[in-house]
Every structure is written in structure tokens, then in C-alpha cells.
Amino acid sequence: MDDDSAAGEVIVWRVAIPGSLPARAASWLHAAEIERARRYHREEDALRFTSVRAAARRILAERLRITPQQVVFNESPTGKPFVAATLGPPTEFNVAHSGGLGLLAVSTLGPVGVDLESIDHARPHLEAVEPYLGNEERRAIAILPPAARSRFLIESWVMREAMVKAIGVGLGGVDLRALQRPKGSGLGTVRIPAPHPFDHPQGWWLRWLEAGPEYIAAVVTAGCPKAIQVRDFVWDTIA
Numbered sequence: 001m002d003d004d005s006a007a008g009e010v011i012v013w014r015v016a017i018p019g020s021l022p023a024r025a026a027s028w029l030h031a032a033e034i035e036r037a038r039r040y041h042r043e044e045d046a047l048r049f050t051s052v053r054a055a056a057r058r059i060l061a062e063r064l065r066i067t068p069q070q071v072v073f074n075e076s077p078t079g080k081p082f083v084a085a086t087l088g089p090p091t092e093f094n095v096a097h098s099g100g101l102g103l104l105a106v107s108t109l110g111p112v113g114v115d116l117e118s119i120d121h122a123r124p125h126l127e128a129v130e131p132y133l134g135n136e137e138r139r140a141i142a143i144l145p146p147a148a149r150s151r152f153l154i155e156s157w158v159m160r161e162a163m164v165k166a167i168g169v170g171l172g173g174v175d176l177r178a179l180q181r182p183k184g185s186g187l188g189t190v191r192i193p194a195p196h197p198f199d200h201p202q203g204w205w206l207r208w209l210e211a212g213p214e215y216i217a218a219v220v221t222a223g224c225p226k227a228i229q230v231r232d233f234v235w236d237t238i239a
């Protein structure tokens, strides 16, 4: 795994959730993380958390030039995890998990938020998204064929979650109706307006991600990245 993220670059790691966590990866987890995993009611939720956290430890350790066990995760007052980077380059990250996949976005630019939804998991909950659409989104969805509506709604939700996670406030911390889907967001990186007081001097920028046919995913960064790379985390290399 090379550590070549230059200033202005964002790397999004795709983490396939393994059938079970490799022993070496499990050995990187701290007691509090193991305890948290125990509290999940469903084993699959625990595995999603431990797998993505272990992968994050590995990837961030390489960046920070420390061991995976030495990575210290803190949380902002609103619950956004961050790493204490006393040495090494400024590094911000964010994770998402859904179904059999996790995403870890690492940025040298500043705050970053990533979201991922399994289309199958999201489909039954789409009615809950409709009330949060803005006027332009309502006009756009009204003329879509029924088959395209689900995808539009999931995208609208993923865009909002990625934005909320970049800002760091959580879903309850911002008026979701005020987060408008930018026009032309199928093409490259587009600026996304944020409601006051959440704007950023360099702006917030949205990019849809290739996460596979069963998923919809997006990353939001503070400042326009020079490049966004998507890479696969390879469990075999740590076995």
C-alpha cells in the first residue's frame, strides 16, 4: 500500500467486508472498539464496524507513519471521528458502511464526508427521504420515470449524508431541506451550496463515486480536490 497522497488529493478506499476479521487486523483494535463491537445486536453490524475501523487503522497509520495500534481516534463534540495527527501530514478522514462494503475517504484538503447506501437496503426507506427534497429536486423527480425515482431519491439522501458528515454535525444538526442537490452532479466534481453558517471558505465539493452496481456513494470535500482516487483495500496483504 503506497502513501502518495499529495496536497489537494483525496483517496477513497473501498473496503470489502470480509466473512470474518483477519486475526492480525483484530489485534490492532483497542479495548473500547472491541467493547463497542460486542454491544452491536447484529453480528453483521459488529463486523462492518470492526472491519472498517481496522482498515482505517492500517491506512491512516501508513499516512501518519505510525503503527495501526498507535492511531488515536478522537471525536468532535458532535461525534465526528478524527485522528490526532501530531506527526505526518494533515489528514482528515470519514467512513461509511452499508451492506458488504465500507468506504474510507482520506483528505489532505480539510474536512471530508463520505456516504454509501446499498440500493437494496435503502429502497424500503425512500418515503422518508421525500420530505427533505428541495423545490428543484421535487420538479426534477416529478418528470422522472418510476424506475429512475428510487435512484434519484437514494442519491439525494447520499448527497445529504455525505455533506452532513463533511460538516460534522450529524443528521440532526442541519436543515436537510436547505441542502440542495447541485445541477450537473453526474459530471465530475461540483460545488455544493451549504446553508449558513456551514459554508466553507474554499466551498464544499461533491463527487459521485463508483462503488459498484449495488451501491450509491458520494464524497464531499472542503475545497476542490485536484484528484479523487478510488482504491481497493486488500485484506490479503495483512493476513
Ligand SMILES: CC(C)(COP(=O)(O)OP(=O)(O)OC[C@H]1O[C@@H](n2cnc3c(N)ncnc32)[C@H](O)[C@@H]1OP(=O)(O)O)[C@@H](O)C(=O)NCCC(=O)NCCS
Pocket: 049, 052, 053, 077, 078, 079, 080, 081, 094, 095, 096, 097, 098, 113, 114, 115, 116, 161, 164, 165, 166, 167, 168, 169, 170, 171, 172, 173
Ligand atoms: C453520522 C450519521 C450521518 C451516520 O450515518 P449512518 O448512515 O448511520 O452510518 P454511515 O455508515 O453512513 O456512517 C457511520 C460513520 O459516520 C461517522 N460519524 C459519526 N458521527 C459523525 C459526525 N457527526 N460527522 C461525521 N461523521 C460521523 C463514524 O465514523 C461512523 O462510523 P463508525 O461508527 O464505524 O466509526 C448519522 O448516524 C448521524 O447523524 N448520527 C449523529 C446523530 C446526531 O445527530 N446526534 C446528535 C449529536 S450532536
